[in-house]
Amino acid sequence: MKDEKDKEIIRYHQIREKSPMEQRSDHDGRIKSAIVISCCIVCFLLGYFMNGILDTGSVSGDEDFGKLEQVYATMAEQWYFGKEDKDLRNTLLTNAINGMLENPYDPHTMYMEPEEYESFASSLQGNFVGIGIQYYELSDDTFLVERVFKGSGAEAGGMLKGDIIVAVDGVNVSGKDIDEISAMIKGEEGSDVVITVMRENEKKDLTITRSVVNDSVYGYEKGDIGVLEINTFAETSGDEVGKYLAEFKKQGKRKLIIDLRDNGGGYVTAAMQIASYLIPKDAVVYKEQAKDGTISEQIAYDDYERYTFDQIVVLINADTASASEVLTSCLKAQLDHVTTVGVKSYGKGTVQMPITFEDGSSFKYTIAEWLTPNEEHINNVGITPDVAVELDKAITTGILDMEEGTSYQADSVSVYAKPVQIYLKFLGYGADREDEYFSVTSANALKRYQSEHHLKADGVINEETIQSLLSSCAKKWHDEQDKLDVQMNRAVELLK
Numbered sequence: 001m002k003d004e005k006d007k008e009i010i011r012y013h014q015i016r017e018k019s020p021m022e023q024r025s026d027h028d029g030r031i032k033s034a035i036v037i038s039c040c041i042v043c044f045l046l047g048y049f050m051n052g053i054l055d056t057g058s059v060s061g062d063e064d065f066g067k068l069e070q071v072y073a074t075m076a077e078q079w080y081f082g083k084e085d086k087d088l089r090n091t092l093l094t095n096a097i098n099g100m101l102e103n104p105y106d107p108h109t110m111y112m113e114p115e116e117y118e119s120f121a122s123s124l125q126g127n128f129v130g131i132g133i134q135y136y137e138l139s140d141d142t143f144l145v146e147r148v149f150k151g152s153g154a155e156a157g158g159m160l161k162g163d164i165i166v167a168v169d170g171v172n173v174s175g176k177d178i179d180e181i182s183a184m185i186k187g188e189e190g191s192d193v194v195i196t197v198m199r200e201n202e203k204k205d206l207t208i209t210r211s212v213v214n215d216s217v218y219g220y221e222k223g224d225i226g227v228l229e230i231n232t233f234a235e236t237s238g239d240e241v242g243k244y245l246a247e248f249k250k251q252g253k254r255k256l257i258i259d260l261r262d263n264g265g266g267y268v269t270a271a272m273q274i275a276s277y278l279i280p281k282d283a284v285v286y287k288e289q290a291k292d293g294t295i296s297e298q299i300a301y302d303d304y305e306r307y308t309f310d311q312i313v314v315l316i317n318a319d320t321a322s323a324s325e326v327l328t329s330c331l332k333a334q335l336d337h338v339t340t341v342g343v344k345s346y347g348k349g350t351v352q353m354p355i356t357f358e359d360g361s362s363f364k365y366t367i368a369e370w371l372t373p374n375e376e377h378i379n380n381v382g383i384t385p386d387v388a389v390e391l392d393k394a395i396t397t398g399i400l401d402m403e404e405g406t407s408y409q410a411d412s413v414s415v416y417a418k419p420v421q422i423y424l425k426f427l428g429y430g431a432d433r434e435d436e437y438f439s440v441t442s443a444n445a446l447k448r449y450q451s452e453h454h455l456k457a458d459g460v461i462n463e464e465t466i467q468s469l470l471s472s473c474a475k476k477w478h479d480e481q482d483k484l485d486v487q488m489n490r491a492v493e494l495l496k
Helices: 033-054 063-078 080-083 090-103 114-125 180-187 237-250 266-279 323-334 415-427 440-452 461-479 486-495
Strands: 110-112 128-129 133-139 142-148 164-168 190-197 202-209 211-214 217-222 226-231 255-259 284-290 295-300 311-316 336-341 350-356 362-371
Touching: 063 090, 090 110, 090 362, 110 114, 133 180, 133 461, 217 237, 217 311, 226 237, 255 486, 266 284, 266 323, 284 323, 284 336, 311 486, 323 336, 336 486, 350 486, 415 440, 415 461, 440 461
Parallel strands: 226 255, 255 311, 311 336
Antiparallel strands: 110 362, 128 211, 133 142, 142 164, 164 190, 190 202, 217 226, 284 295, 284 362, 350 362
């Protein structure tokens, strides 16, 4: 499934150890003056240090900095293998910074190169220029519209979920892949594109104006239930949630599902905004414990409209983290009609302060820890759901990228055997194991899969076969999500 900025949303392969970019930076916009002063001091010291090490002729009066300066200068000027690195000075500086930040306590304090930081900042904007849809390759030459974002050009132009894209600006999409279609749909803000869709065996030409689309939140209905999928806590998320809640109120919805699965966090101010729609004006959203042990309270915003529901279910999983956990624990503490469903959350409850440098690089460091309104710890603890429900292993089992040319035959052991056998079981091909030993029975099951999917039917695990298995799992999840998403189904049952 794709939107115009190629954001992958299939859940089956997203459960994995988080990379630094996925360990979201959550911070409260209301930073107290004492912290600002501290940052100024830190910036001064860093500036002093960098000035010293970049000027190799200078001598630092501080013995520790002098040692660093000497090592840096020696490596930069005399290290034999330095000739292999075209940007040696930057490499040495980056390695020195990362060395200072590495510690066994805090994986969220980190340094980001300019490209990393730009990508990170972009991911939290919560919007992009496009027509405002997500679509899925249902089969060859058939591209189904899965979502139409609220307030988008696609919604204004009359596009509906379930439409099949036939042509873009008169060019038939037959024979094109999903990335080619994405490139055809993209364009400048304010420009028009004509999307031809098939709806109930009738072709329709829809003229759609490209515009800024907010995509961090998606809302829809399940009968008398309003559902909010919050993908990240971006700059625009609070406003987006407000629009959906207003629509649910207009429709008379009295039950709400908030889906925070795979939401790694973002801006805690967005979580504050969302909480302020749902909890009393004087209620605590979260507490913050500083390095010296002092605890401060963050109170819900007064000037937000309140929306009340008879019942609320919050869906969480192992990738529900940070600001998502702040919102979940807040709703649980302040409302007596909230139930959590899923599996235990990630357990990231620390506050990071970012410092950005002139070259576009940045580092963020932990300044405090979040606590629930009841002063319970989130960090390294997580949230245990009220109702534990696990999805099929195939949906939550990731797989490492495989090097080209690598392969594994029957009667072998590898890290790829376990996920491949789980995927085969999920797809109904009768693998007999779910561990890292690739059995003969599982290899025969793989042969049947390969034969039916126009691959070389040799029962060998290789890169091409893995990509095909992942695609097949994604399609099965998409086609049978109403049945396979047992967490969502349990949430609906509880509300019924």
